[in-house]
Amino acid sequence: MHAVKDLGRWLLTGSLVAVCALQAGPAFATRGHGTSDGDVKTSSDRSGKTLESRITFSGSTGTSGTGSGNVTPVGNWTPPACWYEPESAADFRKHVEGEYDDIVNDPRQPSYAKSATGQFRDMYKDGKYKDYNLDKADEGNFWVSVQNPNRLDDPAAFTCSELPFWVENGDTPPVKNAVTPQVLAELAYNRLTLPDTKVTLAPQNVTKVNLPTWAWLDKATFKEVSVTAALDVAGLNISATTTAKPVSLKLEPGTADAETFPASGECQLNDDDSIGAPFAKGKAHETPPCGIKYLRSSGKGTYQLRATITWDVNWTGSGGAGGDLPDGTFGTTQDVTVQEIQSVNR
Structure with missing residues (x-):
């Protein structure tokens, strides 16, 4: 047997x-x-x-x-x-x-x-x-x-x-x-497709040593995403929807010669579901709520800035079932050129 x-x-x-x-x-x-x-x-x-x-x-x-x-x-x-x-x-x-x-x-x-x-x-x-x-x-x-x-x-x-x-x-x-609804929810978790995490920077992609660089994500881009998994066969009809909501952005400058704002590098979601704040004229010497200050030039190369979003994930299913699933992350990198500030001697 x-x-x-x-x-x-x-x-x-x-x-x-x-x-x-x-x-x-x-x-x-x-x-x-x-x-x-x-x-x-x-x-x-x-x-x-x-x-x-x-x-x-x-x-x-x-x-x-x-x-x-x-x-x-x-x-x-x-x-x-x-x-x-x-x-x-x-x-x-x-x-x-x-x-x-x-x-x-x-x-x-x-x-x-x-x-x-x-x-x-x-x-x-x-x-x-x-x-x-x-x-x-x-x-x-x-x-x-x-x-x-x-x-x-x-x-x-x-x-x-x-x-x-x-x-x-x-x-x-x-x-x-x-x-079961929970198994379907867990399978749907694997199917969640999240948007690119490229952040908007000011100055954009080319910044100066010791100059605060502002970083932000628009609320229209980062919103809830969800996937529904369903099975309707042989008299069994069950479904579950898994939903991910962005909650924070983590910035990793790509070099130890940098400072992040806040110091943890974790920028929390704002009340309007945006992250960080757009740069505006007159803010050049202010500390950004979300951003980076590079302390050394990138020379002839670039630094790889990594931006990772943490997503809170939960699910609801047929029969009134539901609950939380582990947080998820997704991140991408982008090139940042850091130049020395040029001074003119007269």
Whole structure:
């Protein structure tokens, strides 16, 4: 029985087929990750036989311009690398039988790959479940593990190692990371696309030694972003929206020969959701609420000023669920030229 379980896990993750199936596609139960455009297929799409993740994403998931990117969690927390989704008995049967036919009828497949596929199929066709539980199709669904294709090299992606299993309607799947509103919220976290953090400077990009340089971000650029993840399949209809709100800007001058304002380098969000304050005529000798003073020339080169936004992240989900997720950050760099102040002797 252990051998069969291990065999099923290989099939489930696609490792066995990837190694021994030559030019065949991934194993039937390996699923891809949904996108903002809807379902995304795995690398094999043979007449719909390969299972897909049915989670869809909408909102701030696409590219919002040069320099934009995904939020990075603060600390060691990461969204799930794998999870479990439901599949109807009819769809599960179609995928298993389709993959079985492909492999056993492919002369390129070694005998052990065909045997492994046959053993897995027998478990659901003639074994524990008897013809894929089609006679109980209205009473429940199979739950199948899904891997995030962007983390296939991550050992955590292999922790959802249970074989596809049956769950009666209304029962809670007895596994960690079965899809819930919170799991969807955590997956949506990974899809948050944040705007470029390039700050406005005065003087702009070229400043002088010992001259306070003002830095600010406009409130129209830095506002809340959100992504909604939804799953509507096999009688299960759940969703969650993950929202990130900017709360502070951290400035790192790119050299130790500099001072930041405030001294911590952390510029907090203003009441109007802007950060810092625009420079205005007559403020040249004032201390900026957010900015930098370089103490040494950059010579023939430039300093790499890094601006990182910290985002407060929370979520709300179907059924009134909701809560906080770890803060996230996203930052980019920009070149700053620092020149010596030229004096004229008369």
